[in-house]
Amino acid sequence: MFDGPASVGSLLRAAPPDRLPEVTAEHLRARYAADRVEVLLADLSLNALVPVLDPEGPVGGPVEQRCFGSQLPINDPRPDGPARLLLPLTVWGDRLGVLSLETEQPATRELTADLAALAGELAMALRTADRDTDRYHKVRRRQRLTMAAELQWDLLPGRSLNGERFRLAGALEPAYAVYGDHYDWSITGDRLTITVLNGHGDGIEASLLTTVAVNAMRNARRSGAGIVEQGELASDAVYSRHGGNAYVATLLLEVGLTDGAVEAVDAGSPKAMVAHDGDIRPITLDQQLPLGMFGDNRYETQKFQLEPGDRLLVASDGVHAAAPGGRPAYGTSSLLTALRRTRLQPPSEAVGTVIRSLREYHDGLDAEDDAVIVCLDWLR
Structure with a gap:
């Protein structure tokens, strides 16, 4: 018999x-x-936790959502039955879903720790398996994606990333019909590179445009080039x-994780702001030409400083410039209101709060642009 999370890792690698x-x-x-074991995966919009083992079973309820949001194991006691345990499925801060099970064994601290480690092994295996099976992709989508959205989701690095000195998250909306907006990130040593892009146009042409830009930047980055x-x-x-005739508005950032120094190339419409203790201030940068507007575009870096505890937020123009039905731009005041509501939330929850607020601001009207x-x- 195989015991413990380490043995589960061996089983999963062989499966x-x-x-x-x-x-x-x-x-x-x-x-x-x-x-009653079930693996629930978050759908693309992070609005539902969808069962994998029993596809006809119910989506996750409030307790499952609480486990997913808090990223903490939950013991859901049953007065007349076995203990029900819920464990987050997370890889380097990227939230995939929840593992749910019932057991007659007492839900001790040791048992919970063992099962949490097991859930971590499963999460790592699920993330790796996405390259070789469509099963989990199918579970995560509640409706068919547009071709443009298919390209964009395959291009994303993930939705969250945690490290010793930072917490990072991104959100893309609308999940099932996104066009040219995109984000990318990469960590190497004490340098974190973040890119937010807004591809010109719409539909698959905008998505292809962004795909070219992202892969070109990755090619340079992976060759050791700076922003x-x-x-x-x-x-x-x-x-x-x-x-x-087409271009990509882009903000490139390189964050020094040891000292909080940020180098930036502002090549278009994404806007940055910093929140600290409830105060939110915009980052003012000299805007340079969007990528691809001219054949000899050359760029210079600008610098700003993060302080311990600062929250850096970057929004595409589909967020800050959204003006549904002729209303004032969302970034005028509503964005700041939404950001203040996120003060006690981790980044993985904060981005969802802003996206939900943006949806409410549209008040039933279709968005004219996608949003990141x-x-x-x-943390330092």
Whole structure:
């Protein structure tokens, strides 16, 4: 018999990528006398937790949502039945879903810790398996994606990322029909690179435009280039394809995680602001030309400083410039109101709060643009 989370890791590595939930459930039944095991994955809009083992079963309720939001194990006691435990499925801060099970064993601290470690092994395996099976992709989508959205979701790095000195999250809206807005990030050593993009136009052409820009910047970054060279290579790539008829408004940031120093290349419409103890101030940067507008775009960095406890927020123009029905732009005051409501929330929850507030601001009207918001807490 296999015992403990380490053995589960071995079992999962040996399992076919589309059978990870079943292998986990079998281990839980054999090792922990578990029953009613279910793996629930968050849908693309993070509005529902969808069952994998029983696709016809109910979506996650308030307790499952509380586990997903708090990222803490929950013991949901039953007065006339076995204990029900819920464990978050998370990889480096990226929230995938919730593992739910019932067991006759007492829900001790040791048992909960073992099951939380097991859930971590399953989360890592699920994230890796996405490259080789469509099963989990199918579960996470509640409706069919547009082709543009399919391209964008495959291009994203993830939805959250945590490290020793930072917490980071991004949100993309509308989840099932996004066009040219996008975000990207990467951490190497004590440097965190964040990019927010707004591709010109709409539909699949905007998505293809953003795809070219993102991959050009990744190519430069992975060759050791800084954000200036990343922006210039992407600009050249976009111009060579579109001749200045299409472009990508972009904000590139490189954050020093040891000292909070930020270098920025502002090449378009995404806006940055910093929140600290309830005070929110815009980051004023000299705007340079969007990527691909001209054939010889060259860029310079600007600098600003984060202080311990600062929250850095970046919003695309689909957020700050949204003006549904001729109303004042969302960024005029409503965005600041929404941001203040997020003060006690982690970034992974804060971006969702802003997106929900933006939806409410539209008051039933269709959005004219897609939207991105990225939130970084620098902890030092």
